[in-house]
Amino acid sequence: MDIQELAEKVLAGERRALARAITLIESRRPDHRAEAAELLDVVKRSDRQALRIGLSGTPGVGKSTFIESFGMMLTAKGLRVAVLAVDPSSARSGGSILGDKTRMERLSRDPRAFIRPSPSQSELGGVARRTREAVALCEAAGYDVVLIETVGVGQSETVVAEMSDLFVLLLAPAGGDELQGVKRGIMEIADIILVNKADGELKPAAMRTCADYAGALRLLRKRPQDPDNFPKARTVSALQEGGLEDAWADMITLSDWRRETSHWDARRASQARHWFEEEVRLGALARLSQDKELSALMDQLGTEVAKGLTSPRAAAERVIAKLNAV
Amino acid sequence: MDIQELAEKVLAGERRALARAITLIESRRPDHRAEAAELLDVVKRSDRQALRIGLSGTPGVGKSTFIESFGMMLTAKGLRVAVLAVDPSSARSGGSILGDKTRMERLSRDPRAFIRPSPSQSELGGVARRTREAVALCEAAGYDVVLIETVGVGQSETVVAEMSDLFVLLLAPAGGDELQGVKRGIMEIADIILVNKADGELKPAAMRTCADYAGALRLLRKRPQDPDNFPKARTVSALQEGGLEDAWADMITLSDWRRETSHWDARRASQARHWFEEEVRLGALARLSQDKELSALMDQLGTEVAKGLTSPRAAAERVIAKLNAV
Incomplete structure (x- = not known):
């Protein structure tokens, strides 16, 4: 394979080349690993930065519907959107959370979108490296937004947070009795909590759940990387495409603030050092x-x-x- | 030094021998380190287990007053109580959180109590090892309860949680505007949250703060190691010695349940492996x-x-x- 040529095509934003490049970095063959290292070094010169959004949500919260609606809204703005996944369970379950592209039928046909399923690797270390490098390739290919999705098994949210500029937690409205709560440690890394399904009969429950989490967030100490009113909770309806513009505005507010206050660069630097x-x-x-x-x-x-x-x-x-x- | 003799005296519960033994494990001299390892191996045969309680609270929450009142209540029940500290800041500040025994004047004169200040070591790794081994010595010396105190700088709460059977977070009532919140990640490890200063003018604020945290705890997913209604939040007044019996009853309920369900042994085993x-x-x-x-x-x-x-x-x-x- 001519790595230089592949790199040029990735930098030119060719989707097929990007897909091939990701396949290369996923390979465990020693010769492929050397080529992958070379490829990553070449595309590194692009200096392009996407907004990397980590997104966590357990099955049932409507994550696919959200990504589809949210992604379509972004591409309608002229933005290019890549969707990747960290799914440590894929090897066990035999499937992957993004394997079934019909989950996001409209988005997967959108020329401005690139969706890549999680590879079947058993250990989180391998999945983490592959996703981190796939993010770098998507940035080099000129994607404006990279969504990194996880179902939150084990340590996967922490791994995703360590490669994201901001972290979004997607929740479903809690019924009276079925309040299960979020996994411990997640409140710690969430920048924005979105309570989905704020539509139809579930709307009041979604608003109550949102108020509960907003209250819980206020109990946490303010972090230096947060402007006023962050982290925040709000309701969305992925189905009716409600609240998505507001959610996006929050993400822009947060990322702009972090860029201006140099928290953005500091975070990326410390993430690189961490990896x-x-x-x-x-x-x-x-x-x-x-x-x-x-x-x-x-x-x-x-x-x-x-x-x-x-x-x-x-x-x-x-x-x-x-x-x-x- | 005759290690065998020192070990016998520790096992016999002699306070002066215990103090000397802890000084030995704190030493960095290579010959002392070899003797310390021998000592720990000898006392290990005692098989005694104390209830190890991790306790975190920032300056100002009334931690010393709480430890004094709570400790005096326990010794009045005939229990022997040891108080240790993990204080990564002691090297920097030049003092240690337990250095000033006048902080706990009554408890330090109580023959059933043993208070040991945190040593001046700069790195948390050293403090962690020393405290963990001091806990083992206190257990061998027949102490029933070992309180491991920390101010919660950096990772010190996590370190304390990894050597405790249960973890207590002590908070002060929050005023209307000054709600600062707990450090992120702490809600994750707390088994019991105690809101102190539920006395006099602050009582209503303490009760509101307690209700806020109880609400936040209900938003977290239930952990396998918790019986119903745990983790829980309650108010105490260290000054007026109010709520301390109830707090102790909670700790007993929790530790009994964990013993019966084998979570106690599993936690100790996984902690030992972790260390x-x-x-x-x-x-x-x-x-x-x-x-x-x-x-x-x-x-x-x-x-x-x-x-x-x-x-x-x-x-x-x-x-x-x-x-x-x-």
Whole structure:
């Protein structure tokens, strides 16, 4: 494959080239991995920045409908929109949350939109790297908005937040008895909470739920990266396309403010550093686990420690001694 | 020092021996570190378990008054109470949150109580290990309750939660305008929220604040380790010793339930494993940073990545290549 040529086509915004480029970075073949690294370095010179929006919502909140309506609104404004997914469950379930493009039929036919399903990889580390690099490719290809979707299994929201400029949590209205609440730790990373289905019979419930979350957000300490009135909660109706313009206006307000106050650049810089250190950590751990004796020792001592048979300090010292002897 | 003799005295519950033992585990001298490891292994055979209560509260919430009143109530029941602190700020501020024993004058004179100030160590990793091991020593010495206090700077609440059986967040009543809210991520780990100063003029504000937090807790998803109605929020008055019996009853309910449902053992096992892996990680990183070339490369590449001059993947690959060559 001619990487230089592929890079030019990606930079020219050719969708088919972008799809091929993402396939390349997803590959685990060593020769492909070298090519992928080269490709990423070449497209890096574009300096284009999309607005990266992380979006989390459990099944049933109407996430596909929201992405379709919200994405169509953006493309109608002349914006180019890419949709990616971090779905650590795809390998287990055999499917992927974006595998079925019929979920977003109109958006997937829109020439200004690019939808890419989550690959089937079992471990979050691999999915994270692939998505992060796919985001970089979409930016180089000139997309204005990159939506990074997740269902929020395990640590996936944290992973998505670490590659987003802002993070949106999509919720459904809570019924009287069925108030389940959000997973802990999510309130911490949400910049905007959208309560969907504010239409028809569910509208009053959506407004109540929104008020509940707005109240909860006010209990959290103000973060330096937030202007007044953020994080905020509002209702939307993806079905009736209600509140979407307001939600978009909020995102623009927030991202403009962060750009002006240099929080935007600082966040991107610290995210890049985070992913670098994460890659080193993964690489160093992979090196440890390649040493069969060492990884067997880790397993054995981990079990002994959990059973209380030895102290964490003593067990760790045995591993470190072994490490020094390798 | 005769470690065997020191261990016997700790196991016999001698306060002076306990204090000496903690001084030993705090030492960074290599010979002391070997003795500390031996000591911990000897006292481990006691199999005693205290109720480890993590307690967080920012300055001004009345934490010292609470610990004094709560501790005196427990010792009056015949229970032995140890108070430790995780205070990552002590090195910077030059003092420590428990350094001034006059803060808890009555409790510090109580023969059933043991109060130990936080040592002056700059990095949280060292404070965490020392506190964790001091907890183990207090348990071996027969203390029934170990209170682990923190002011909540940086990651210190997470560290305390990882060595506690239950986590209590102490808050002050919020005035109308001055609602500052709790640090993000804390709601995630709190089992019990106590709004202090529910006395005199502040009582109505304390009750409102308590209702606000109770509402916010209901928005969070139920965790498997919680019985019905937990996590919960209630008001207390440390000054007038009000609500303390109820708060203690909640802690007993929660810990009994977790013992019966085996969440107690599972949590302790996973905490031990966590600390083991953390120690290995710290040891492995220390080994990396001892290699001057490697740590200089990490610094340099981290800056380049943050500036966007190179990609996290390419930078990490250079470090890993170097690592393999070491």
